[in-house]
Every structure is written in C-alpha cells, then in structure tokens.
Amino acid sequence: MDKPTLQKVHNLIKPYIHRTPVLTSELLNELCEAEVFFKCENFQKTGAFKMRGATHAILNLTKEQKSKGVVTHSSGNFAQALSLAAKNLNVKAYIVMPENAPEVKKSAVRGYGGVIIECGSGVNAREHEAVRIQKEKGATFIHPSNDDDVIYGQATAAIELLEDYNDLNYIFAPVGGGGLLAGTILAANHFSDTCKVIAGEPFEVDDAYRSLISGRIEKNKTSNTIADGLRTYLGDRNFPIIKEHVEDITRVEEDEIIKSLRLIWERMKIVVEPSSAVAFAAVLKDKKRIRNKRIGVIISGGNVDVSNLPF
Structure with a gap:
C-alpha cells in the first residue's frame, strides 16, 4: 500500500460519502492543554465511518x-x-x-x-x-473490519483530516475490530512525516493492548463495556499493520469513557456514541504526552440509543 493507491481509494469513494467536518472547542483545548481537532464521522452517511x-x-x-x-x-x-x-x-x-x-x-x-x-x-x-x-x-x-478493501476505505477519514491539518503530532482513534485503527495508521504513514497514531481502548475489552504484548491476536472473556462498538477483536489483515506501526494503546476506564462522552455532548453540542468517546478519553488520559501538541481525534460514529444514556 502506498500514497497514490490510498489517494485513488479516496477519489473512488468520494461520490458516495460525505466529507465530514472537523470541529474544535476552545474549552476542550484548555482542558487538554493542547489543540484538538475532532474529525466528526458521526455526520457520515449511516452515522459512522464504516x-x-x-x-x-x-x-x-x-x-x-x-x-x-x-x-x-x-x-x-x-x-x-x-x-x-x-x-x-x-x-x-x-x-x-x-x-x-x-x-x-x-x-x-x-x-x-x-x-x-x-x-x-x-x-x-x-x-x-x-x-x-x-x-x-x-x-x-465482506468482513466489517478484517478486509483489505475495508481497511483502505476507513483510511480516508484520516486522509481528509490530514489534508485539512497537515501538521498534527498525533491522531487518536478507538480500536475494536481494528479496521479504523489500521486505516488511520496507513493514512498517517503516507500523508504525514510527523504524525503518530495512538489507540483508545476500554480496560474491559483490552484485547488489542494484550495482543501487542503477546504478539498474537487475543480475545476477551467479557464484553462489559458501554462502548458496544468495541467488543470485537482484531483480525489477521489489520493486526500486522497495528502491531508494526501503532505508537501506543491507551486503556481507559468506564467512568472515563462516560465523562468524555458527556463532555463532547455538553461542550460540542454533537451526538456521539460511547465508542467515539473512548478516543477522547485516551486523549485526556495522555495529558502529559499531548501537552502543547496538535491532536486529531477520530469521532467514529453517532449511533446511540438516546433513551439509554449513562448520564
């Protein structure tokens, strides 16, 4: 996979997708002590990056x-x-x-x-x-996350983000099945000389974190997380990309996910799902690493049951 091929992928799907907005919040910037740029895939068709x-x-x-x-x-x-x-x-x-x-x-x-x-x-x-x-x-x-063509398609969210802001230091993305994370890594590798990718993952389903340590795909014994979109595990197509290139995986507690979810709802006035809040929860947890840096966050989706919110 190279930059021209990824660019071709982006051009191919452009007629069928939205180029989603990138939003910022001065209050959240102050809270993070960094400049944070939210790529809002909750505004994508069907409400998610997929x-x-x-x-x-x-x-x-x-x-x-x-x-x-x-x-x-x-x-x-x-x-x-x-x-x-x-x-x-x-x-x-x-x-x-x-x-x-x-x-x-x-x-x-x-x-x-x-x-x-x-x-x-x-x-x-x-x-x-x-x-x-x-x-x-x-x-x-067609597998939801462990398919090369799916991974390349998911890369286009970060490609657009880097086209808009080409001097990001880090992009944070949630990790569940691994398709979005692998695609984000490919985009960062080919469309930036400086940007590194960090994943956010719930402690309750930390299979990706454990997979990096063991060197093989691990699974979870429980699925007890509010981030229902992240309850799946990595595959043999995306794991090698993640294993070789991800900068880090930051695990977050359930209360940290809920806190981040509420912050985004209240301060940015947008509807996001808990899985999306995991990436921002990781940003808040990595405050020392990101201080005074320019940070991208992939808001993966906004399909949430509004009758069953945790706040």
Missing part, C-alpha cells in the same frame, strides 16, 4: 460478484453501512444479525435496503449463517 470501507469493498467487486450480492454479519454500524453502500451501487446486501439485536438497528438496516437473516447471539452462529448465505446465494462475504 460507510467508507463498505463502499470501497463493494466498488472493488467484479461485475459477476456484484450481480450475486454481498453478505456480512453485524449487529451494528457495519450492517447499516453495507446495506446503504449496496443500495447506492445496485447490489443486494444480506445482513446476518443476532435475533436479540435492538429493533431500532434492524429497522435501520431494512430502511437502507438490507435483507436481514436472523441467527443466534453467539459469534459462531453469525459466522455459520453467513457461510450458508455465501453458498446458497453465491454472495461475496
């Missing part, structure tokens, strides 16, 4: 593959993103979702044109059902 990777993955399919559709398993943002990306490109999308997924998420997927196949709540049940659809329909499986 529209970028989903669109790029479908655009790279052959005509025959497109004619047979795509399939993924997701109960969250990628389910919605792949559904809308497929609709925009006249491709059928089969979305395997656990039967206990919130009805609001299922409704959103249907609204974007996705065909929902319900399954049991476990990971094995999701994967089994996705394989069945692949065989039955001939659909191409």
Whole structure:
C-alpha cells in the first residue's frame, strides 16, 4: 500500500460519502492543554465511518460478484453501512444479525435496503449463517473490519483530516475490530512525516493492548463495556499493520469513557456514541504526552440509543 493507491481509494469513494467536518472547542483545548481537532464521522452517511470501507469493498467487486450480492454479519454500524453502500451501487446486501439485536438497528438496516437473516447471539452462529448465505446465494462475504478493501476505505477519514491539518503530532482513534485503527495508521504513514497514531481502548475489552504484548491476536472473556462498538477483536489483515506501526494503546476506564462522552455532548453540542468517546478519553488520559501538541481525534460514529444514556 502506498500514497497514490490510498489517494485513488479516496477519489473512488468520494461520490458516495460525505466529507465530514472537523470541529474544535476552545474549552476542550484548555482542558487538554493542547489543540484538538475532532474529525466528526458521526455526520457520515449511516452515522459512522464504516460507510467508507463498505463502499470501497463493494466498488472493488467484479461485475459477476456484484450481480450475486454481498453478505456480512453485524449487529451494528457495519450492517447499516453495507446495506446503504449496496443500495447506492445496485447490489443486494444480506445482513446476518443476532435475533436479540435492538429493533431500532434492524429497522435501520431494512430502511437502507438490507435483507436481514436472523441467527443466534453467539459469534459462531453469525459466522455459520453467513457461510450458508455465501453458498446458497453465491454472495461475496465482506468482513466489517478484517478486509483489505475495508481497511483502505476507513483510511480516508484520516486522509481528509490530514489534508485539512497537515501538521498534527498525533491522531487518536478507538480500536475494536481494528479496521479504523489500521486505516488511520496507513493514512498517517503516507500523508504525514510527523504524525503518530495512538489507540483508545476500554480496560474491559483490552484485547488489542494484550495482543501487542503477546504478539498474537487475543480475545476477551467479557464484553462489559458501554462502548458496544468495541467488543470485537482484531483480525489477521489489520493486526500486522497495528502491531508494526501503532505508537501506543491507551486503556481507559468506564467512568472515563462516560465523562468524555458527556463532555463532547455538553461542550460540542454533537451526538456521539460511547465508542467515539473512548478516543477522547485516551486523549485526556495522555495529558502529559499531548501537552502543547496538535491532536486529531477520530469521532467514529453517532449511533446511540438516546433513551439509554449513562448520564
């Protein structure tokens, strides 16, 4: 992967995505003792950055593959993103979702044109059902985070941020499945000479942190975090990028995530989901490292259940 290729990816998906705004807050700058630039992917189509990777993955399919559709398993943002990306490109999308997924998420997927196949709540049940659809329909499986084309698409959020502010010292991004983090690292490596990437991760699901230490992909025994979008784990396509190039992974407690979430809601007047607040919580925790620096933060999404806020 090189800069011209990533630029080509960005140009390819531009007609199908929003170039999201970068917002700042003087109060939050004072609190961090740094200049902080928030790349607001909560304003992206379907409310999250995943529209970028989903669109790029479908655009790279052959005509025959497109004619047979795509399939993924997701109960969250990628389910919605792949559904809308497929609709925009006249491709059928089969979305395997656990039967206990919130009805609001299922409704959103249907609204974007996705065909929902319900399954049991476990990971094995999701994967089994996705394989069945692949065989039955001939659909191409697209993983939410562990797919090269998805990773390259996710890189475009940080590319835009660095085009707007090319002198950042660090970009902070949340890490769950690893697609956004790996893409952000690629963007920083190729579009900046000085910018390093730090991940924010909840202590409750710190598999990425432990994976860096052990050198192999670790999993979690619990999923007890408010940051529901980060409960998954790394894959063999994104882990090598993260392992080699991430500057650090900063773990944050649940109360720190909630505090950061509330700060963004109250001070910036924007709706963000808990997973997005993890990156800003890491910024606040890394105050010594970032003092007097220029910091980018990827606000990954804004799909939150407003009837169930932690404050």
